Amino acid sequence: MLVTLMLLSANLMAALILEDRMDGSIMKVLISPVTMVRYIFQNLLAAIIPFVLQVVLLGIMGVLRYNWTTEFTIGVVVVLFVCAISSAAFAFCWNMYFKSRSNSNYTFLFFMIVMMLVSGLMIPIDVLPGFMQHIGAIFYAYWFVRAVSVLADYGMIAPFWLYNSIVLLFGIGFLLLGGTRRKV
Secondary structure (H helix, E strand, C coil): CHHHHHHHHHHHHHHHHHHHHHHCHHHHHHHCCCCHHHHHHHHHHHHHHHHHHHHHHHHHHHHHHHCCCHHHHHHHHHHHHHHHHHHHHHHHHHHCCCCCHHHHHHHHHHHHHHHHHHHCCCCCHHHCCHHHHCHHHHCHHHHHHHHHHHHHHHCCCHHHHHHHHHHHHHHHHHHHHHHCCCCC
16 A cells, blocks of 8 residues: 555656646756756655655654564565655656646556556455466566565565565666656
8 A cells, every 4th residue: 555655646746847847847947057867866856755754654663563573674664665766766757758747647547556456566466367467577566565575474585685676676767768758
């Protein structure tokens, strides 16, 4: 559920860049001494900071209220932090390819529901038919679910770090893909 909220709020934050493109504000930014990379970085940082605060508060609450171990708390913070980065990067990339906020939001919601279904966020992957169980691997949420499962069952072992690395690579790929879209 937290990943769904991260995706929705990341989309709302990244939509600000889309609005800047639509009303022409981004042209003023590009004319000013602020570079495009700095502008994008500041917007993404503004989108990630609330996620980081929520993740840290969740870790503190888990230790105080639910007596989580140190290893589990660090694992939860790491996996959610990596997911927050990838969520913000995905929403940024998504909004770079639309000219209308309404079109972006409608297609984003549809895509998000499909991603949640086949990646294991809504229903367990084992419930899906055989051929659909592997479709989810093209989404970063699938690897997030795998990392959380490994963390819950075995702790922070090698597959946990592998799955987090895959989620982070998705985030880097989204940033590169969205950052290369230069048409304003």
